[in-house]
């Protein structure tokens with residue numbers, strides 16, 4: 410993914426990451442507030458049911474006491490006993506005595522107008538009848554409910570059934586299961602209880618919240634307008650919104666961090682390794698004696714997704730520091746054998762030099778990869794030169810073992826950039842190497858730097874005394890080439906001959922030079 414896409418994706422994710430937790434917390438605080446208010450309504454409904462049951466139990470107890478009275482009906486003594494029972498019972502307002510289904514006397518005296526034994530609305534489990542709208546008997550203008558058993562009834566203020574102290578805005582109702590409202594209390598939202606009893610406010614869009622508690626033939630309903638949830642909502646939002654903001658900021662910081670990491674050169678290089686974005690150019694190696702191209706140095710390049718070609722000195726140090734160099738070496742080996750396999754098989758005098766990094770040399774791991782790949786392509790190991798810089802000798806014993814092993818396998822091993830590190834004659838003597846590449850900084854001094862000039866002569870003498878082949882790098886002028894040939898340096902590379910070329914161009918160059926000599930070239 411290119412940088413623009415990563416940056417865009419990062420921005421989109423950061424925006425979503427910031428907005429999502431804040432929206433989620435806003436949504437959650439609303440739902441938690443609704444849930445809490447719903448739970449509160451449920452507890453009020455349950456309290457109404459408990460209150461109603463207590464009232465009914467007390468009224469039934471009064472009926473039980475009335476049923477065992479033995480005084481002559483409606484006598485002074487009987488009325489007094491009824492009154493005592495009413496006074497001693499917190500739920501009952503009045504007791505009545507019936508003969509032939511007509512009210513004859515109550516706890517307050519004889520009745521002057523006849524009240525009929527009306528139709529019972531419900532019959533409880535113990536045979537107690539309930540009349541919800543008692544005709545003809547009213548207490549202080551309030552509707553009453555009668556419970557009857559035997560010849561007696563007791564009147565209960567219907568309001569007692571819903572007589573629960575609730576928060577402002579909560580409407581409580583006590584009703585029969587068939588939808589007959591018996592008592593209501595608290596704020597009144599006209600029509601809402603009827604809606605609920607008819608099962609209408611199921612929709613989440615309904616402006617009211619409600620809870621129902623049921624017991625036997627009764628139900629209690631607690632209702633509240635959703636706008637009354639706002640104080641609870643604000644309470645929830647007081648901690649949820651800052652939490653959402655904090656999570657949002659955390660996500661933005663995380664996305665920013667990951668995007669930066671993803672956009673870092675190292676991350677890009679990691680992606681390049683995974684996607685195999687590397688290619689190889691070949692810088693021809695010229696035999697200074699014959700002037701012919703006898704090989705090439707494989708030099709890696711990184712082609713980025715936008716097509717730009719990145720020079721190795723810009724990414725090889727990063728790859729070496731991060732451990733990515735090993736897979737890069739593997740890819741270079743694979744590309745070289747794929748592109749040059751046929752030419753190498755056709756001309757066994759042709760060689761390709763591959764650069765090994767310090768990690769490859771110390772671990773020796775690259776040798777196994779090279780051996781496998783070379784074998785797969787049917788190429789002689791001797792045609793693959795391995796170049797090692799002096800940085801590869803940090804672990805001298807490991808490097809020595811790798812060089813010895815590569816020699817056993819048949820590769821030519823060369824010390825690259827010779828002269829720029831700490832190599833000495835004594836040090837070189839102990840190393841199993843076959844060739845020495847003189848760094849281009851020394852070649853550049855030929856003919857112009859009187860002080861450094863003798864150094865290259867010294868390096869050539871030293872290599873000669875160790876019977877090492879010599880390759881001069883960075884040959885840019887004919888004078889340099891002449892000097893090197895006069896000093897019997899074996900090979901040369903440099904812009905005098907060619908820059909590093911793509912595979913097909915290198916093969917053309919190599920074939921074009923098969924018949925030529927250095928004399929031809931220098932004209």
Ligand SMILES: Nc1nc2c(ncn2[C@@H]2O[C@H](COP(=O)(O)O[C@H]3[C@@H](O)[C@H](n4cnc5c(=O)[nH]c(N)nc54)O[C@@H]3COP(=O)(O)O)[C@@H](O)[C@H]2O)c(=O)[nH]1
Pocket residue numbers: 692706707708709720721722725738741763764765766825826849882883884885902903904905909
């Ligand atoms: N571990 C690996 N290292 C590698 C690999 N491929 C390259 N490298 C190392 O990267 C360094 C830079 O290489 P590059 O940019 O390709 O430069 C090479 C030549 O283009 C340049 N050169 C060649 N001729 C001339 C010249 O006449 N003048 C001049 N100014 N420059 C010239 O020199 C570089 C080759 O250097 P060397 O390797 O020392 O022969 C470089 O250190 C590469 O080693 C890889 O696959 N693995």
